[in-house]
Amino acid sequence: MSSYYYSILQGALLTVAVSLASLFVSTILGLLGATAKLSGRRPLVWLATLYTTVVRGIPELVLMLLVFYGAAIGINNLFEAMGSDYVLDLNPFIAGVATLGFIYGAYMTETFRGAILSIPKGQMEAAWAFGMGPVRTFLRITLPQMVRYALPGYTNNWLVLIKATALVSLISLHDMTYMAKQASAATREPFIFLMFAAALYLVFTSISLNVLKRINARYSLGTEKVQL
């Protein structure tokens, strides 16, 4: 019995790895998407808008299956057409992280766009007046200030993302949910093992809420609080 709990705990490590890796991918994509949307250049704005509307309109599971089963075959067909007999075996970890990162990148784009818009325009103008370039302005002025505005939305996206990682069990990645299901099938005691996994997810979400609250306090230093 105890070895099943141990395997679920090992799956939990994979869950954490998938979540953090996809959070990283989605943050990068979100920053790129938000800058594209705010760049004012027609094709970039159009592309970013297409990205956020389409991705947010399709279920995560369908996208994941599309990438995992579809992309592998598509890429292999491409190789074949080019005359190479190399066969790509898409790793489920990479497929899972790529899909989740791609999906939540769209949500992050909206969060970051809102956050950047909340920063007073004078801040950026002052930076330009000091002769900072666009990249330096972004890194020194925009980024540190947008953290505070982006955090609530970022927290929500992260909580949804952790729970969405359960879907990678369906593309046979051995995460917590997969292990719990295997254990319950093997022992015919589904309730205990599924509840154990559920409790672990609750632990993750509670820890993240706590950590993000601290980060929020750190970045809100020196700002006035509304007196109710």
Add this chain to the structure above:
Amino acid sequence: MSWEIVFETEQLLAYWHGLLTTLSLLLSSLGIGAVLAVACALALTNGPWIVQKLVGSFTYFVRGTPLLIQVYLIYYGLAQLEWIQSRWDDVWPWTHFKEPFFCALLAFALNTGGYTAEMLAGAIRETDPGEVEAARAMGMGRWQIMARIVLPSAIRRTLPPYSNEVVMMLHSTSLASTVPALTDVTAVASQIYSDYYLPFEAYLAAAAIYLCVTFTLIGFFRLLEKRYLAYLAPRRN
């Protein structure tokens, strides 16, 4: 790419039936979830301490764990308990646990109920105290105020977040494909994938269907918001 197979009548019919399953799952879970949500939101804001704690831990569990685990818990967990299996042949509520549709529906309804309850409870707490004061001055009782003043406005103010929840729920119904013998749009796509080895086309068609439904739902809620939140819109002249 071979789209001809996906566009054959047989496959189109399969997608159509899948869409019907998806929509009936969506609408029934939203219906049950809405009733549950109003009850839970009232309990969260007005109930005695112990009820508040109980409902609070229900929503904490629902919102803190993946829906996939919840579906598994009901389909593989509850429905496989001997206590329920010994009753599901003849004793009523338990007879339903035999049907995969019911198991999925129960999981989805509890899930959306939990999320919506917290939204609605938030809107109830944010009601303008002046409105309640005025109602009290008119001599209304506690429940009268709830039913006539607070709930109608709180439900309206929940509309924008609720439209997000409905779209999320539509996407969540794709998890029904993990329950055997339930063929929603995603399950139909998986079926076509395994029958013809056309993953790209099959899942892309499913994605297009979901996209259409999503846009329809968003448009519908935009109309509802225009009608019911008109009093909160900025003045035009």
